[in-house]
Amino acid sequence: MTTTIRSDREDGWRQKNREGSLLDMHRTVAVSRTAKPWRKAAAFFGPGYLVAVGYMDPGNWATSIAGGSAFGYTLLSVALISNIMAIILQSLCARLAIASGRDLAQACRDAYPAFVAYPLWFLAEIAIIATDIAEVIGTAIGLNLLFGIPLEIGVLITATDVFLILYLQKLGFRWVEAFIITLLGVIAACFAIQIALADPNWGEVIRGFAPTTEIVKNPDMLYLALGILGATVMPHNLYLHSGIVQTRDFGTTLPEKRQALRFATLDSTVALCFALFVNASILILAAAAFHHTGRTEIAELGEAHSLLSPILGAAIAPTLFGIALLCCGLNSTVTATLAGQIVMEGFLNIKLAPWIRRLVTRIIAIVPAALVTIWYGDAGTAELLVLTQVVLSLQLSFAVFPLVLFTADRTKMGDLVAPRWLSAIAVLIALVIAGLNVKLITDFLLG
Template sequence: MTESKKKHRESSFETIGENSKSLSEVNGTIKVPEKGFWRTLMAYTGPGILIAVGYMDPGNWITSIAGGAQFKYQLLSIVLISSLIAMLLQAMAAKLGIVTGKDLAQMIREHTSKRVGFMLWVITELAIMATDIAEIIGSAIAIELLFHVPLIVGIVITAADVLILLLLMQLGFRKIETIVAALVFVIVGVFAYEVLLAQPKFAEIMAGYIPHRDILTNKSMLYLSLGIVGATVMPHDLFLGSSISQTREIDRTDEEKIARSIKFTTIDSNIQLTIAFVVNSLLLILGAALFYGTNSDLGKFVDLFNALKDPKIVGAIASPLLSILFAVALLSSGQSSTITGTLSGQIIMEGFIELKMPMWAQRLLTRLLSVIPVLGFAIYYHGNEAKIENLLTFSQVFLSIALPFAVIPLVMYTSDKKIMGRFANATWSKVCAWTAAIVLVALNGYLIVQTIGLV
């Protein structure tokens, strides 16, 4: 490309220094071809799957399955709406990283005072811990169910998986993407198989994707809908998306190449979030097909595990195999989510407070911050799964509190032409994004109020 075709940009569009790069050890390390749609798409495929696992983590499972068990297929429309909001916000997060060369945490630090930045870092760090708590609990319970080891041992084993991430980072970022993709494939395969065995009615499923007014008039249905929406968009995923979108080689002196990178990154993100949408739909469909009308208590992972092998609840298809497959999928979900959660912890710590320490120590610190409360609860309650799973409720409250502090800055920065130039959000996307942000903040606020018993 000639110099006349290159557009050198101002301020935030300048090439970022080596020391300030987000995830500097993998930033810009993956080459992309100059031509060819499919070859280019394959080169950009990967970051989206790391994002998508946050939308199908163990924290979402109970809500989705409970939604199907209580209201059959009517809440599938909420799963669809949540997924569309996620696609919009994650595309903005990726665009922010590609255009500015900085992740969302770095942008917030640069555009706020030190005091405000520190406060936001604390809130976001709590959100990372809350997210990781759900993954650790899910993985540890899955290990206990599969291998009959004490829950406390399962938690310790889960804590050690950060060492796997350290190894993978040495082998290259593509290895991480491949491992997570394989784990997601296991999750999709397990639930697709179990849904096929349940033989749900296709026409009723399709009708469920059409919003019904009962969602607004039925208080119980509304509350569960809020839970699905509020737990779907994860604040840490927005930070993660703004960082790992930069793992592909980007020439920020050429706006056409930037536009091309945004295009393929968005395609990858939407494809992978569609897979997350399918998984969440399968969870709800499974809950509806197997448990609707059974009056079963499905509030815990162990309850679901036991229900799948109980003929009195799920009928003739009940078998230990279904329970084992459920536990395998739960372990896969927990492990894939903990990998991305640990990466998010590093991005947030570096971006907000510019903490400089060895990568192994940084990842170990972020994992220990999450493991300690879970391990403490496990010891205090003598490994009682029901008590430990109650932590999931509190973790969702932290996520609800942190969400506005990620969504609002993201929409503000990506709508600002001084920051984004020609890549600033179009009018239609600004309207959609601000509407989604307001709705998410309102719904999460309502969930917090209900959780602490004020209404």
Template sequence: MSLYTPKEGWRKESKSVSLPEVFSSISVPQKAGFWKKLLSFSGPGLLIAVGYMDPGNWATDITGGSRFGYMLLSVILISNLFAVFLQHLSIKLGVVAERDLAQACRNHYRPSINFILWILCELAIAACDLAEVIGSALALNMLFGIPVTWGVLITTIDVLIILFFQYKGFRYIEGVVSALIFTILLCFGFEIIRSKPEIFPLLKGLIPDVKIIRDPGALYTAIGILGATVMPHNLYLHSSIVQTRNYPRNFEGKKMAITYATIDSTLALSLAFFINASILIVSAATFHTSGHTDMADIEEAHKMLSPLLGSGLAGTLFAVALLASGQNSTLTGTLAGQIVMEGFVNIRLKPWIRRLITRLIAIIPAMVVAILYGEKKMGDLLILSQVILSMQLGFAVVPLVIFTNDPKKMGKFSNGFLLKIAAWMIALIIIALNIFLLCEVF
């Protein structure tokens, strides 16, 4: 039992640890220096960063860059800062309370409320998986000419890939995710060099512009970027996988774990910011400057990249990055699904059964749309998946803020006065913007 886990604030005791098969499985050298300790905590941040660069982000970033140039870079930056803050709160909850966010909800709310939160979260995970299915299917079509319908079916192979790496160990999963993220980085590094963006307009785009609020189209796209950036299932995921490290479960040990895990998360999310910003920058430098300001489709963007940049490799690397992004989302979606099901309703399924159920939920609507309407409507389905994610976001953020603000639950680690204000401001901004987005969509 932990030497420092506040208990009086919880209605129920936590009877099981999160992800028991990998809980406290990665050693942390206690007498090592800063860099060795940071290395031992590195990994979970990259798994979290995946959710901030999944295929669902691509459509909004491409639209934003082609229509408004570099103006919406500031929105990506602000969204990323929100993400860094919320993931820090998620780390605190997991380390201090020794519960993931799903377990914390189960130990705090009534069963009826937990059931609703669980269903909403499962819908969000299915929506995220839907975006991964569509992204991977489109990438396979771009690279090999495989029809999207068949591409959707091929994504079922992900189940076997995930199982293989899960049985190998948690460090293997982190290694695969790292390799795929750096593949995306290399691809977009090439795209940026070829697109030759203008430096001063680019830097100006990082400063918030009042035009974003005055222009309804820019505001709508900006809210879409925010909704696609902050992922609800990441808050459940991070509060769990941070506990895979074997740090001392006492006050000093938990303080150390929060510090190093936050550094890991912040560095990883900086990579996610670079990738999201790169998509928008390439779109602005390639499409906006050439007069193609109505680019809103991933496939159309892929077709236009090579002729506009004068390199056949540009389109290929764009598709490779999209495929890597989709596969990364598969890895984290699997873990998030397991955490949510075990945490909310204490149901344990074999990983392959859990993965198959989630993937079938995603494949069915993708197949129906591909067969009935063809590839053109897949983009609309991708946008719908982001709307569903937006609807769930508030239901994850608000409990996280409530729990980490509570001294009875968090002890001396509860949020201070300024952190409480910042947490509620971010939560209210996210909720208000997502409500506005949903009203505009429907």
């Protein structure tokens, strides 16, 4: 029996894929070929929770607190819809990685000519910088709330997290995942206690998950809704997931790939449901503690922290808030670093030492964050946090459309091409995101 090897053009790609994503961690997590299904599923447990981190980062806190305090539970529907979008898009990321052996950045490089690929790379870098700015500010605020460290110094301290990331990567990718999952558990516990203290109106909470046309008609509500969308379905997460799925040594045969896709999708879906719990908790806490007490203007994390104790009547509430925020900031720094590495290596095929890559992106993020903190204080950082999430939303289409097109192309995906119904839903999601962004820009230009 002879095997016909297709050329690069015949398999739908302009260029051959030269190597795997995150080469130093590529296929380093073993997947037993003979283990029981639940043991195999456990081997895929982890990447989804790194992705989930991006759906509850400090930028998300800012938009959710602003939305909850201003509009009560109304924007819970946006969080739910955004999460459903995220589950579908992240499943496509896993499909792309497993079927083609490429992360999204490598796929763009291998599918498009340079005059298309390079602008996509530039936009992806902008998205990562916006993500990093939110993490710098969030971590600095967490340090300030817990230890009284001035924001300006806290911003500078965040640059040292590169050593934590390097240490975890040296131990192995499973240690990175264990660190992330542990902190996610701490975050969930903190919010569970705060929600119990806030005692929200659960009838209103349930009604808040039902969409309303007011969100589109009200420009202020739409701005925050897009901020929540940008903080939930984040561009860098699409690159991240398509890269870290390839840390699993799942095999090369079609049945092995199908099984890997099933387990990877299960992992990300469960993790993103957990992320929805945290996202909704932030918004519910803001609505119950601030909106229903007439504090409809709360948008600053520091202000929210200081008001929790007198409003909820428990001294531990602000401490839990600060701990959860710091954990979110630390988690986000790890995932943003990996996403930045995937984007640069994938688009440009440039290999940089992780610490160099981290310091470069951190410096780019620290400069605007430090300037805003020095000149405008807490109010400026709150506005910058929300702005970064809107920027992420505006960048999102430039990652989503290539992802949807790649996974719907049988010549590129082979037998693992996305079903037509899934591609149709993904196209609808891409068009909704693009349409909302056009609406936002139009409202901005028209004042």
